[in-house]
Amino acid sequence: MLISLEWLKEYVEINEDVKELENALTMIGQEVEAIEEQGQHLDNVVVGHIVEYGQHPDADKLSLLKVNVGEETPLQIICGAPNHKLGDKVIVAKIGAVLPGNFKIKKAKVRGVESCGMLCSEVELGMGTDGDGIVILSEDAPIGEDIRTHLGLDDVIFELEITPNRPDCLSHIGIAREVAAYYERKVKYPASDIRxxxxxxxxxxxxxxxxxxxxxxxxxxxxxxxxxxxxxxxxxxxxxxxxxxxxxxxxxxxxxxxxxxxxxxxxxxxxxxxxxxxxxxxxxxxxxxxxxxxxxxxxxxxxxxxxxxxxxxxxxxxxxxxxxxxxxxxxxxxxxxxxxxxxxxxxxxxxxxxxxxxxxxxxxxxxxxxxxxxxxxxxxxxxxxxxxxxxxxxxxTDPYTPREVSMDINRLNKFVGKEIELDTVGKILNSLNMQIKNRGENKISVIPPSYRNDITRSADLYEEIIRMYGFENIEDKMPVENIKAGVVDEEFQTTDTSKKHLRDMGLQEVINYSFIPRGILEKLKVEAETIDIKNPINEDMVTLRPTLMYGLLTNIRDNFNRNINDLKIFEVSRTFTKAETLADEVVKVGIALAGREERNLWDAKPEAYDFYDLKGYVESYLTAMGMTKYQLRRTENKSYHPGRAVDIFVGREYIGTFGEIHPDVAEAMSISRERVYLAELELAKVVKYGKTKIKYEKIVKYPAVNRDLAILMDRDKLVGDMLGDIKKSSNIIEGVNLFDIYTGDKVEADKKSIAINIVLRKTTGTLEENEVTAAIDKILGLIKKKYQGEIRQ
Structure with missing residues (x-):
């Protein structure tokens, strides 16, 4: 908003200099962004009179003029404007003038003819937008008079930043009201005299x-x-x-x-x-x-x-x-x-x-x-x-009804941090054309004028009083409070901890929008009660996401399209499903692997990520979060490849799923270059079953005994379940590790050979041979009875 000081003075008395007025406007909330003093670049610019008019000898579109500027000899000036004639009064920039834009006027030759000045347009003088022709002055303009004096170019223009809640200040009278209130003066409203x-x-x-x-x-x-x-x-x-x-x-x-x-x-x-x-x-x-x-x-x-x-x-x-x-x-x-x-x-x-x-x-x-x-x-x-x-x-049709806003002076003083007397408060509010009604001791009701629609509550009145009282009049004072250390929000802490663990594992964090396109869940084979946005920004941001899958797969696709082929990313964010009131918000942890891991070894070829790479990351994350006891079960989640993905359970409670994305889902997301592996876990449940305290155990000084077993069993039997049962079969079993699965011409077509390593150890003494034999016999009996497996011969 541009405000003319000359114009403003019609409505309020202003004796202060420009700098003081700038400070006053800023202090009362009308920030001054720029100040332009008109005419400051118009030295050596005067009124001239064209006394001779001729044609340039070598240019049809240029005129050769003699212009009287009040000196002994008229100036010879060449002009290319089309709108002047003999006898016109014009604006002349003499040699030495520096026009806006640092345009210096010098003696010059135009096609061999000397020119000693320039006739000016509004644009060249920085006083308007008309640049098609020079300015023609009135016939009575005094020859040689300084153009600033003649045109009254002694105004100062303030460029103000008006906040959206103060439309009344988008006018000279609006700013006059503000200045008058600050300096305790009266506003002079224009009179209307009509016949x-x-x-x-x-x-x-x-x-x-x-x-x-x-x-x-x-x-x-x-x-x-x-x-x-x-x-x-x-x-x-x-x-x-x-x-x-x-x-x-x-x-x-x-x-x-x-x-x-x-x-x-x-x-x-x-x-x-x-x-x-x-x-x-x-x-x-x-x-x-x-x-x-x-x-x-x-x-x-x-x-x-x-x-x-x-x-x-x-x-x-x-x-x-x-x-x-x-x-x-x-x-x-x-x-x-x-x-x-x-x-x-x-x-x-x-x-x-x-x-x-x-x-x-x-x-x-x-x-x-x-x-x-x-x-x-x-x-x-x-x-x-x-x-x-x-x-x-x-x-x-709807006449304005004055509104009353209540205010408690004690609350005002507490808010400001200083005791402001009631008389001072009343004086400030009256200067802003607000009426005051007493409502009891230290309580008043204020009626704002009709042009102050922004005054609706006591806090608005506090602002008015403070800005007119002056921020500089409120002393700096440290508050006296019993400050205690705050407690970090639990969800924020667990989210931050999760991100740290995932970054430490070499994964790169991504952040996606919480919105997904309408209908995308059908392509992802996800069934969920979703929430649609009433006023979506665009068609790609219509539904609140119930899963992190869409964002992570989009990241994979977009990076593949840019020839980035080694992707190990994660996201920890909220998901949303419909509830009776608003939404159920669940923070989930998403991990995605795709492409081929780049190796730094000499001449090593990149190898594609597989299920076990993802399994390693998931298990490492769960271990870092203190969750060590869980079961893996083959998933029925339609978004994942059957047989290449598992669910994580603790007892009967579902924690999450990880594995290879179903080929149909990958195709729907336009991913065809490599297989994609994705994990999605519920963070709250991971935290629920994770151990927050670390328990240290003494190093066992007694030696361990290792036994390797090759078990022949049906292909459809789940090895993971068998390993879990073996671990629980004896208290001297320290660990059970799978190190090979073989199917081929050496075994029957419907069979598979499983090679496992069993680590046995006692914490109280050295194992005896008969204890090891008893434990192994028990394991073989379990395998034969429950899984119909037998030692491979």
Whole structure:
């Protein structure tokens, strides 16, 4: 938001220098991003008079001029602009001038002819946007006068960062209120002096959609003369970056930046009938807006319409069909209130934004429309000497109701950290145009003005008081508190510990979105009660994930597509399933292996990952988490390859699954290069069965006895179950390890040979041969009875 200091001084007395005012604005929350002092780059730029006009001898498009700048000898200047003639008063940058952009004016030769200066356009002077031709001054401009003096370019422009909750500060009067409150001064509101005609308003207003438009005020002005705006008005608009158009449009823009009230002027003669309707657009209705674009509406927009057509998109932009032009003699002024939600939605839908929509989106003062209507009518009449119809139309369907906000002074002081007297509080609130009612000892009710929609609770009042009291007036004081060390959240701690263990194992962490595409679970063969998002960002983020599988497989696929072939990744994140209230959130640990491990050995070929690589990582992780007692069972999970994946159980409680992904799932995810191995475990259950305390045991000094057995058994028997039973068969068995499985021509087709190593040891003494023999005999009996296995001969 650009604020002109010259303009601001019309509403509040300001004697402070620029630096002091900058500090004051920043301290009260209106942060100054930049300051531009107009005219600071216009040394040696003066008013000139073209006294001779000729053609450059070697260039048809260049003119050769003699320009009187108040010196003994006129300056010879070559100019390429098309819009000057003999006798014009112009702006001349003399030799030595340094224009904006560090453009230095020097004596130069243009096609062999000397030029001793330059005639300037608005763009070259940094005072406007018109660069098509040079600036032509009025005939009475004094020759040789400094251009800053002549044009009044002694203004200072502040660029302010206005927060979204303070739309009232998107105007000069809004900032004047802030400055006046800070310096304890009065705001000088502009007077409206109108000569009116007697008679009816000549217009009927019907608000058909009173949910999105709660007030519409309008008035007719007759015998209007549309022409160029006076210099003071053009200078004000240019100062804040606006291009002057004509006196009527310029005044509506001036009012918007004066009062923060967008308004619009219609050519009354182009309106059909005497009725204005605020209604919803018809499906497929078209309107050409002032920017020249034809726009098709879809029934959700709010429009202003006469008795035959839409003439404006409410709160955003007027229509070309009622545009004010040089032939306009009668206008209809509109000042209205449109709800922020409607304007925001319409602007986004149409991709159309304007200064008006920017303000309506943030909220304006709906109780101020008649004040603005009077002000605009007064300005137009003073400039054009038009006639103003005395009566106006004003439909107010939902009048503003002042609200009361309660505040406890003791709570304020506790919040601020300093005792602020009640009188000081009252003085600050009154300076901000807030009314105060006493509600008992140290308790008050505050009634904010209608333009302060952001004041809704006591905390908002605290902010107002602090910023006007001054942060610098609140002493630094350390709080006196009994500070105790906090306790780390248990879930955070276990999650962080899990990640550390997985990273230490050489896995790389990935982080995926919690959203997955609609219908992807069918491709993954996952059955779960899912939760869909009502307003998804896009079609790839529709459903909350019940599994980490989609994200991990996507990571694998995308890396394969980029020729990265050694993938060892993990993710520890939340998953979501539908519950009676909201969702069941479960933190899961996902591990994925794919591709071929790169070796650093000389001439070693990469080997593809297999099930046992993943099994090693899973078991290492479980061991690190203190979980050592669990069972592996062949899984029936349809997402995994049958026979190449297992479930992890502790007793009857399911912990997770790991193994090779089903080929159909891999194909559905466009992964065909290598097999993918994936594990997914529930972290809470891992923690539940993990030992958090480490128990140390003495090293057993007695020797171990090793026995190797080759067992012949049916192919469909599960070796893992047999190994578990062997381990539990005797208390002197320290370990059971599988080291070979053989199937081939040396054994029957439906058989397999299992080679296992059994480690036996006593902690209380050396094993005797008869103890070892008894233990082995018991193992062989178990194998024969339960698994129909026998020693391979």
């Amino acid at each position: 009116t005609l007697t008679g009816p308003s000549g217009i009927v207003v019907d608000i058909d959609d009173d949910k999105r438009c709660t007030r519409y005020s309008s008035r007719i002005l007759k015998n209007v003369k549309v022409e160029e705006s006076p210099e003071w008005l053009k200078r004000r608009l240019k100062a804040i970056g606006l291009r002057p158009i004509n006196n009527i449009v310029d005044i509506t823009n001036y009012i918007m930046f004066e009062y923060n009230q967008p308004m619009h002027a219609f050519d009354h003669s182009k309106l059909e009938g005497s009725k204005i309707t605020v209604r919803e657009a018809e499906k497929g209705e078209k309107i050409t807006t002032l920017d020249g674009e034809e726009r098709e509406l879809n029934n959700s927009e709010l429009v202003i319409a006469d008795e035959a057509k839409a003439v404006a998109i409410a709160g955003i932009m007027g229509g070309k069909n009622t545009e004010v032009d040089e032939n306009t003699t009668e206008i209809l002024l509109e000042v209205a209130y449109f709800t922020p939600e409607n304007i925001r939605k319409t602007a986004k839908t149409l991709g159309l934004s304007s200064d008006s929509s920017y303000r309506f989106e943030r909220g304006i003062d709906r109780d101020n429309t008649l004040v603005v209507l009077e002000r605009a009518s007064s300005l137009i009449q003073s400039i054009t000497n038009c006639e103003v119809v005395g009566e106006y139309a004003d439909v107010y």
